[in-house]
Amino acid sequence: MSGTDGRTLTSGADEGTFTGLRTQLQEAAQTFADGPDALEGILLGIVDDVDRAVREPLEIFPVCHHSPASALAMARRLREKQPKVVYLELCEDMAPLLTELRNCKLPVAVQAFASEVDGFPAEWSPLSVVAPITEASAEYQAIAYALDTPGVELVLVDRSSDHVFQWDARAEHSEGPADPDAPAAEEEAALHGDAVGVEIGDLRPRFAELEEHLLRHGRVRHWSEWWHQYVELPLGDSDHDTYRQVMLLIGSLFRRLAPGDPHRVRVDEDRERYMWTRMREHLTATGTDPADCLYVCGAFHAASPVEEFGVHGSGTFEISPRSATKWQHGLIPSSHAAIEAQFGLAAGSVSIAETVWAKNVRRTRVEPYRLAGQAGAKKSKAKKKTAAAPVQEVAPSDKLTGFLRRPPVLDRLDEAELLGWSVEIVRATRRNGYLASTADAIAVFETSILLAGMRDRAKPTPYDFQDAAVTCIEKDTVPGRRDVRRLVEIMMGGDRIGQVGYDALPPLARDVHDRLAPLNLKLQQRGVQRALLDIASQPELGQCSDVLWMLRYLMPQGAARPIMGERTLDERPIQESWDLALGTHQRALIELGYEGVSIEQVLEQRLRRTAYGPQATAATVLQAVEDATLYLRSRRLADELGTRALEVLSAERSVDGAPEVLRRVRRLLAYYRTSEPLLPPWIESFVKTGYAHYCTLLPTAFTDEDATVRQVAAMLGFLFSMESLALSLGCDRTQLELAVAQSHPEDPSKTALLWAAQTQLGYLSRADLRARCDELLGNPLVVPAYPRYLSGFVHALEPVPGLTDFVVEAVSNAFGRLPDPVLLPWLPTLISTLRSGGADLAPLLIREAGRIFPGRLAALDEWVPPWRARPEPLSVRPARRADVGPGAALLAAHPATCDAVATLLGCDGTWETADPGPQGAALLGRHPDTAVALEALLAVR
Structure with a gap:
């Protein structure tokens, strides 16, 4: 068959290409199985899959993600074939980002991100899809070749990011498991977060028993080590045909032995139908000869049984339209640890793959492709592509039979490399606190060889060396932050972290x-x-x-x-x-x-999203108002969000956010009063509405078990502290008085809070309040609950800070009157209650106690609490007009003023009508110091 550029392809592939292999497998099935049907079907089906993929006119290049052998084979094949079109298994909507890879330091990940969803469940937001790329990967070689070679087109053919979640939604409705090619990241994959991962070449067995069998008989610990030993090393030096057929064989084997989960099978086959449909559409639109193309995909998808397979496959698959979700695309930094965690690889395996890749490049002298100008690479002049002579390409022959029958190649021991590893790990462990020496280096060297021999290996692998280092150097305790296993991983390359350049x-x-x-x-x-x-x-x-x-x-x-x-x-x-x-x-x-073009725009969007979200409360909206004022200094946005806070407060039916509302409203009021000539209209309306709102909820909150004493105290704090402003805006104080009168709490702490509110309103005098506390202390049945009363009094300092001295008095009386057998049992309860519920109010009590109590210990014995001190009665002689100063006549002329001053001083006096002198003189006689002070004050005026 002739190609468009004059190349000829000899048609040598016929039914007899794998005849010998089929015969041997059929005989093996009859020998080792009870009947030839099941095992024969699997073995011969694998050969049929390989034969079908090899005979496809459009060359299929199967790969494994982050495999040095795949990357090396890809670089070698690209230089030999020089394809004009490269079809790559990657989300088709990520194509515009690939040119920005030259501005980055690998590893990085191509990301599709959507913060607002349309067509998917809201709880899925934000949506994120990432495809990590490392230098030791076949897809990077294909990308670099296509972008830096003139006349080469790179076409991404995998499902779009939108279809990834469309098919996840389909699985959600069918209650099936998630897409295996899109596993969620673990916690340690911080650079990828919870993004869905898209990878090329998922070649991990999905049959748990098969993986366990391979690990046990391969004498390895995990899948990454098995792949390194039995696939990477044998394929590192193989030719192109052998590499293709072996990778197709592995992909077909894992596919046929995978569990028959309907959803997983459907996802795999739909992806393959999608990709072949896109490739045929491109071939038809451009008229490209399939012989000039290369299809790079995972080995799992290369051996596909779908009808759409191949350039001559059926075209019945219909691609569904994308949803209305707006996707943003960009590059994010990635790391070896993030890739390992996201795709279930062993720790350190990607770093070891990078090391093997560099070693293979030096050993084979294959020139890999690298994007010009990336990560400090020298700029190379673009080489002019010369017309190549016609190449005679012969259809590949059966290479599987020879590969499967060939005994394992025993690599010669590289003593210099192993010795260098041993010396370097001892140096690294000494820097991290281990007492390692030259003897440990010798022990690690010899143990590595011993372990490799026990595992039927002539050359120790990095995993053998890691086990030997742990065995010889690791002690009972780790002196530093890193153990020996982690130090070996760092020595083999470490957790390399990528970086996105400024231009990208x-x-x-x-x-x-x-x-x-x-x-x-x-x-x-x-x-x-x-x-x-x-x-x-x-x-x-x-x-x-x-x-x-x-x-x-x-x-x-x-x-x-x-x-x-x-x-x-x-x-x-x-x-x-x-x-x-x-x-x-x-x-x-x-x-x-992805959310905006400036951080101011993003911040404003997030504040609006918080304020208008379904979970928004008055407290959270007020916080958004404060943040808008604090960070954006935007009066327009603050007014808009303040109006929203008013709407949310009016719709609330609980008092959960009352403490936060009180704190933020006080702070905003203080700010506006000092920085603005007039208060914003929204905050005036908020205070007015909040006053009526909390008056309505107050009786219910006092009796509601779910409402805490702190929340009720915050409501009273709002009502008392905002009272003057609310009354000036037209509120009625009768609302508050009726709300307090209708409150009948049963909880001790709320009862004490109600008493404090009644004291503030003038319904309860200090003497009555003191008497009630004395009554509580005198009742043995109530004493165990006294700490809860004290808790209520402490929270009452929020709405009634004038009771600070009384709370100190109540606590002091309890400590002074109660005996130790009664005091000590509820003392821990008192302390825990004050710490948990009144930690922010404790400084008020401490300052007041410091003011009242004596400053020296010696003065404590003679100290008398001010609430116990009583003024000594004075001997009052009858006042005569000659003893009365000039101010007495003035006081007698204004008896109402005299009565007000007497009430203010806490004195009880009666007017003596029998005295011919001015009324009130007897009171002045009882308090001569006050009379003198008033006389001096009037004289000054």
Whole structure:
């Protein structure tokens, strides 16, 4: 058959290509199985799958993700074949991002992100799909070849990111398991978060018994070690035909032995139908000869039984339209540990693969493809592609039979390499606190060889060396943060972390870097950097301060952490100190770019989302108002969110957020009163509505078991502290009086809180309140509950701070009157109650106690509490007009004023009508000091 460029392909593939292998497998099935049907069907089916894929006119190149052997074979094949079109198994909507890989340091991940969903369940938001790419991967070789070779087209043919979740939604409705090619990330995959992973070449057995059998007979611990020993090493030096047929064989084997889960089978087959449909559409539209194309896909999908398989397959598969969800695309940093955690690989396996890749490149002298200008690579001039002579390509022959019958190749022991590993691990362990020596290096060297021999290996693998190092150096305790196993992983390459270059960042991330440029820091560098802002001497740094505070609000903890300085309402910063780790949290910064073009826009969107969300409460909306004022200094947004807070408060039927509402309203009122000539209309309406709202809920809250004493105290605090403003806006105080009168609590703490409210309203005098407390202490049945009464009095300091001295008196009386057998049992209850419920009010009590109690211990014996001290009665002689000063006549002329002063002083006096002098003189006689003071005051005026 002739190609378009003059190349000829000899048709040598016929039914006899794998005849010998079929015959041997059929005989083996009859020998080892009870009947030839089941085993023969599997074995011969595998050969049929390989034969079908090999005979396909469009060359299929099966790969395994992050496999050095696949990457090496890919680089070698690309240089031999020079295809004009490369079809790659990757989400088709990620194609525009691949050109930005040259601005990044691998490993990175291509990401599709959607914060707002349309067509999917709301609880799925945000949606994220990532496809990590490393240098030691076949797909990176294909991408680099296609992007840097003129005239080559790269076509992504896998399902789109939207279809990934469409098929997940389909599984949700069918109650089937999730897509195996899209597992969720583990906690340690922090760089990938909970994104769905898309990988090329998922070649892990889905049959647990098969994997267990392979690990047991291969004398290895985990799947990564088995793959390294029995696939990577044998295929590292194989030719192209052998590599293809072996990978197709493995993919077909794992596919046929996979559990017959209907959903998983359907997902796999739909992906293959999708990809072949896209490839045939492209071939038809462009007229490209299939012989000039290369299809790169996972070995699991290369041997496919679907009818749409091949360029001559049926075209009956219909691709569903995408949903209305708007997807954002970008590059995020990845790491070896994130890839291992996301795709279930053993720790350190990706780092070992990178090491094997570099070694294979040096050994085979194969020139790999690398994007020009990436990670410090030298810029190379584009080589002009010359017309190649016609190449005679012969259809591949049967290479499987020889490969399967060939005994394992025993690699010669590389003593220099193993000795270098042994010396390096001893040096690393000594730096980390281990007492290792040269003898340990010799022991690790010899033990590695011993372990390899026990496992039928002539050459120790990195995994054998790791086991030997742990055996010879690891002790009972780990002196540092890292154990020996982790040190070996670091020595083999470590957890390499990628980085997205400045040019590949979204506009928001670039804007952040530009606005923080005056700090003169390397913001893309990983690790923590200290930034010092002297805003007083350099006012231009104030803008950097604004950016840092917004980043602290939007990004994860640790990305921007203030060391010195704070952002409060109506205060301007003078000096600040920050610890910045934007390079470490680069992914979070990039994902902010999916939400807007500036951090101000993203912050405003998030505040609105919080305020208008279904779970919004008055407290959370008020917090959004405060944040809008604090970080954005936007009066427009604050007024809009304040109006929303008023709506939410009117609709609330619980008092759960009352403490937070009180705290934030007080703070906003203080800010507006000092910075604005008039209060905003929304906060006046909020105070007016809140006054009526809490008056309505107060009787119910006193009796509701779910309402805590702190919440009820916050309601009273709002009513008492906002009373003057509310009354000036038209509220009626009768509402509060009726609400208190209708409250009948049963809980001791709420009862004490009600007494405090009655005292504030004037319904209960201090003497009556003191008498009730004395009655509680005198009743043995009530004494165990006295700490709860004290808790109520402590919370009463929020609405009635004037009771601070009384609370100190109540506590002191309890300690003074109760005997130790009664006091000690409920003392822990008192302390825990005060700590949990009144920690923020304790400073008031401490200050008041410090004012009342004596400052020295010696004075305590003679000290008399002020609430027990009684004034000594004075001997009053009848007042004569000659003894009465000039002010007496004035007081007698205004008896109402005299009565008011007497009430203020707490004196009970009666007017003596028999005395011919002015009325009130007897009272003045009883209190001569007061009369003299008043006389002096009137004389001054």
